[in-house]
Amino acid sequence: MAATAVATRGEPAVAAQDGNTNVVSGAKEITLNVNGEDRKVTVEPRTSLLEVLRDQLGLTGCKDLQDIYVDGADTVMIDGKATYAGTTFALQAEGKKIRTVESLRDGRSIDPVIAGFVKHDGLQCGYCTPGFVVATRAFLEQNPTASLEEIRKGLGGNVCRCGTYDGITKCALELAKGGA
Amino acid sequence: MVELKVDWKPRDENTVFHHPIERIDGVEKASGFAKYSTDYAGLHTRLLTSPHAHAKITSIDLSPLKDVAGVKAAYVFPQRAPDGDTLFEINWEGTPIAAVAAETPAQAAQGAKAIKIEYEVLDHFVDEDDLEAAAARGLSKPGRRESVDGDPDAAIKNADVVHKGHYGIHSITHCCLEPHGSTCAWNGDDKLDVQLSTQNVSGTGGQFAGAPEIGIDAANVTVNCEYIGGGFGSKFAADEWGIACAALAKQAGRPVQLHLGRRAELGVAGSRPSGFADVTIAAKSDGTIVAWDSHHWGTNGIKGGTVSQVPYVIQPEHRRVRTTGIVTNTGPARAWRAPNHPQACALTCTVIDDLAAALGMDPLDVFLKNVGISTGSQLSNPAEVYQAEMETAAELMDWRGKWKGRGQWDDSGWKRGLGMALHTWGGRAGGGSCTIKVHPDGTVETFAGTQDIGTGTRTCIAQVVAETFGLPLSAVQVNIGSNKYPPSGPSGGSTTIGGVSGPHRRAAIDALGRIFDKVAAKYDVDAAQLSADGENVVAGGKTVCTWRQAAGLLGPMGLEVMGEGPKNDGLTSAGVGGVQMVDLSVDPETGRVRINKYVAVQDIGTIVNHQLAKSQVLGAMIQCIAYGLSEERIMDNASGRFINANLRDYKLPRIGDIGELVVEFYEPDEQYNKGVVGLGEPPVISGGAAIANAVANAIGVRVPVIPLTPKRILDALASA
Numbered sequence: 001m002a003a004t005a006v007a008t009r010g011e012p013a014v015a016a017q018d019g020n021t022n023v024v025s026g027a028k029e030i031t032l033n034v035n036g037e038d039r040k041v042t043v044e045p046r047t048s049l050l051e052v053l054r055d056q057l058g059l060t061g062c063k064d065l066q067d068i069y070v071d072g073a074d075t076v077m078i079d080g081k082a083t084y085a086g087t088t089f090a091l092q093a094e095g096k097k098i099r100t101v102e103s104l105r106d107g108r109s110i111d112p113v114i115a116g117f118v119k120h121d122g123l124q125c126g127y128c129t130p131g132f133v134v135a136t137r138a139f140l141e142q143n144p145t146a147s148l149e150e151i152r153k154g155l156g157g158n159v160c161r162c163g164t165y166d167g168i169t170k171c172a173l174e175l176a177k178g179g180a
Numbered sequence: 181m182v183e184l185k186v187d188w189k190p191r192d193e194n195t196v197f198h199h200p201i202e203r204i205d206g207v208e209k210a211s212g213f214a215k216y217s218t219d220y221a222g223l224h225t226r227l228l229t230s231p232h233a234h235a236k237i238t239s240i241d242l243s244p245l246k247d248v249a250g251v252k253a254a255y256v257f258p259q260r261a262p263d264g265d266t267l268f269e270i271n272w273e274g275t276p277i278a279a280v281a282a283e284t285p286a287q288a289a290q291g292a293k294a295i296k297i298e299y300e301v302l303d304h305f306v307d308e309d310d311l312e313a314a315a316a317r318g319l320s321k322p323g324r325r326e327s328v329d330g331d332p333d334a335a336i337k338n339a340d341v342v343h344k345g346h347y348g349i350h351s352i353t354h355c356c357l358e359p360h361g362s363t364c365a366w367n368g369d370d371k372l373d374v375q376l377s378t379q380n381v382s383g384t385g386g387q388f389a390g391a392p393e394i395g396i397d398a399a400n401v402t403v404n405c406e407y408i409g410g411g412f413g414s415k416f417a418a419d420e421w422g423i424a425c426a427a428l429a430k431q432a433g434r435p436v437q438l439h440l441g442r443r444a445e446l447g448v449a450g451s452r453p454s455g456f457a458d459v460t461i462a463a464k465s466d467g468t469i470v471a472w473d474s475h476h477w478g479t480n481g482i483k484g485g486t487v488s489q490v491p492y493v494i495q496p497e498h499r500r501v502r503t504t505g506i507v508t509n510t511g512p513a514r515a516w517r518a519p520n521h522p523q524a525c526a527l528t529c530t531v532i533d534d535l536a537a538a539l540g541m542d543p544l545d546v547f548l549k550n551v552g553i554s555t556g557s558q559l560s561n562p563a564e565v566y567q568a569e570m571e572t573a574a575e576l577m578d579w580r581g582k583w584k585g586r587g588q589w590d591d592s593g594w595k596r597g598l599g600m601a602l603h604t605w606g607g608r609a610g611g612g613s614c615t616i617k618v619h620p621d622g623t624v625e626t627f628a629g630t631q632d633i634g635t636g637t638r639t640c641i642a643q644v645v646a647e648t649f650g651l652p653l654s655a656v657q658v659n660i661g662s663n664k665y666p667p668s669g670p671s672g673g674s675t676t677i678g679g680v681s682g683p684h685r686r687a688a689i690d691a692l693g694r695i696f697d698k699v700a701a702k703y704d705v706d707a708a709q710l711s712a713d714g715e716n717v718v719a720g721g722k723t724v725c726t727w728r729q730a731a732g733l734l735g736p737m738g739l740e741v742m743g744e745g746p747k748n749d750g751l752t753s754a755g756v757g758g759v760q761m762v763d764l765s766v767d768p769e770t771g772r773v774r775i776n777k778y779v780a781v782q783d784i785g786t787i788v789n790h791q792l793a794k795s796q797v798l799g800a801m802i803q804c805i806a807y808g809l810s811e812e813r814i815m816d817n818a819s820g821r822f823i824n825a826n827l828r829d830y831k832l833p834r835i836g837d838i839g840e841l842v843v844e845f846y847e848p849d850e851q852y853n854k855g856v857v858g859l860g861e862p863p864v865i866s867g868g869a870a871i872a873n874a875v876a877n878a879i880g881v882r883v884p885v886i887p888l889t890p891k892r893i894l895d896a897l898a899s900a
Contacts, residue, residue, distance in 0.1 A: 047286070063216075063357070118202050121202070130210065160835075
């Protein structure tokens with residue numbers, strides 16, 4: 001991969017957020033902690049976390065809608081918080097705990113959120129679904145006894161075109177009532 | 181061979197079919213393990229598209245690409261309109277011109293940016309509503325339809341009440357979340373594997389093979405689509421960008437993935453035509469509609485076509501309809517879920533609602549009365565079915581208890597209102613075939629070149645086959661999504677569930693008969709008396725052998741049979757209808773709308789799976805909320821550009837915007853006995869009109885054009 005001297009607007013943002021004033025340019029190998037494992041990846045300053053997860057680590061559950069990343073299909077958890085991987089630079093995620101949708105399933109053992117989406121048919125084509133599942137998991141961890149109104153506000157960061165919101169709402173509400 | 185009757189089991193004898201089964205691929209999808217076209221690795225591609233709505237290209241220079249790191253292949257879309265020195269005539273913004281494949285998305289983007297293109301910019305026109313401006317520029321043309329039935333002028337003259345108004349519904353796009361595109365990989369020089377995001381698995385291989393840039397035997401193209409991230413009528417073709425992807429992969433000697441950027445996805449990969457109309461409607465004082473006179477226009481892009489089927493469902497005795505098409509430099513139309521119907525419904529049911537207001541009648545009574553006297557052929561059901569559905573919806577909505585005339589609601593602050601509309605659809609089974617393989621251990625595999633666009637195709641096939649063999653769902657492995665399986669029709673027009681359930685039921689019954697013949701010969705029983713009950717093959721309540729023993733009689737090769745369809749044997753049918761009612765509130769200060777409760781009553785013949793069917797209706801209702809209230813392709817006449825072509829500005833509802841949704845299927849026994857009919861389209865038709873009518877009821881004035889954005893609502897209030 002060719003080195004590049006392109007300065008990105010992300011660098012000051014990274015520096016400001018992390019208190020790290022090192023200027024990074026060109027390709028660099030870093031270690032990301034993904035789903036509990038340390039993984040070595042090669043990134044440029046402009047490389048998004050989404051790109052790394054999908055292209056270098058094969059974690060294609062998070063989707064790239066080729067948009068400006070306001071849609072939530074790229075949702076992952078960073079230190080437990082639902083985050084758009086498409087608007088996160090890979091460098092920003094260094095030293096943090098990243099969890100993708102793939103961590104919510106181990107063979108036949110699945111997270112109750114996945115089971116709830118299936119039970120209430122909160123999915124159709126399924127393309128937005130993994131991002132929605134992660135958003136719901138993160139939301140319920142922060143709001144384990146959420147009300148209907150809280151769910152309607154708290155899951156507003158994800159968009160679905162098929163129109164599966166009713167099943168997702170019922171899934172989240174059931175898990176909030178039952179303690180997820 | 182024993183002849184088993186081909187029909188569905190009696191309603192109460194089903195254990196899997198006609199039951200609300202969870203979708204069998206739900207965990208794969210929800211856990212992110214399902215692989216879509218975008219999830220197959222390849223070089224990344226960036227398209228270079230036209231910023232101009234109308235232009236000619238005078239030169240394309242790819243030479244700067246050699247200085248861009250990581251670039252592996254480049255492609256210029258072949259000439260569309262060869263004209264002397266020009267390569268292209270561009271007729272809408274976003275037209276693909278070139279594509280660059282590179283190691284990373286950023287490098288591909290750098291490559292696309294480096295290509296030099298010179299344009300000769302031409303005049304454009306993108307205003308869909310302005311009939312006068314279009315006519316002045318010679319861009320309007322008579323539509324395909326100009327019809328007169330009866331004597332509308334006399335009927336209007338002699339009517340008790342006459343209402344005139346202007347109505348409209350703007351263009352929207354398909355906005356698939358998985359962008360159109362493919363990942364292509366060559367296997368040698370003459371074999372192409374395509375992971376295509378398609379609603380047409382069986383019909384697209386030949387399009388790749390036959391393209392001049394590809395030029396290989398159709399038999400050498402494999403098209404796969406295990407999962408597709410939304411289509412809605414826009415993904416039936418290989419498309420020029422599919423051909424580009426294959427050509428780039430050949431050039432690079434590596435797999436390439438090419439999916440449209442979001443702006444192109446919204447702008448060029450499919451839209452639903454707009455419709456606008458000036459309408460006169462006339463009625464007797466008892467609410468009987470006697471006449472309709474309309475002129476409607478709109479655009480489907482450069483072809484200048486417009487919507488038809490107005491008036492919709494209700495056909496007054498006397499009618500005149502004239503259409504005008506407008507030629508615009510906008511992205512081309514593609515079939516959008518229920519082509520023509522949502523627009524036709526919006527341009528009809530809103531008019532009837534205004535007529536009801538002019539008559540001082542409850543619109544429910546006006547619709548009830550007029551479905552009974554409609555003279556046209558648009559009623560998919562007997563009027564009594566529509567009337568029963570309206571009464572059911574009214575009960576679920578408590579319409580009679582709640583309804584008040586415009587401006588008579590006792591509310592301050594947010595204004596409340598009720599609205600309703602009706603729809604119709606065909607939904608006949610598509611053509612298709614399948615094979616079913618019964619293994620010697622009794623397990624079953626099915627193969628069909630169909631696809632699951634979100635409906636739950638796999639699950640429905642598994643239910644049909646498991647029910648026929650008396651097996652648990654887990655004993656049936658369903659294989660779809662490859663053009664190497666028996667061909668199956670494209671998923672459009674609500675044809676899929678009928679299209680797969682008929683052939684699979686026929687094949688499974690055929691296989692069962694052959695197995696019963698073996699059992700009859702082995703155990704000396706009458707094959708006609710046999711049935712399969714889950715674990716055993718039984719005769720007269722007595723177990724003859726286990727299912728596994730029966731399958732074992734097939735020998736080591738097992739059994740493979742083929743099923744075809746559609747056939748007129750009663751398994752499938754066509755013709756459905758429904759009604760939708762909306763209760764909402766409008767904030768007169770901001771123009772915001774809140775859905776309180778939204779009821780859909782729908783008939784669909786034999787229901788394969790109530791949970792999946794309900795999801796189809798719920799999804800359609802949410803799409804109605806989208807195009808009813810916020811979703812719109814906004815064209816800027818100055819620049820010729822689609823100015824909100826991203827998911828921030830192209831407003832789709834979020835989870836908090838939908839309110840309480842109620843779905844009720846109209847399913848007396850005659851519906852179960854009717855046969856399977858498709859459901860995808862019908863419930864997406866009447867919600868827009870129902871929402872618009874509820875807003876009119878709430879604020880006392882018609883907001884004439886859909887979507888009813890806050891601005892349009894405030895404008896209507898200001899002009900009242």
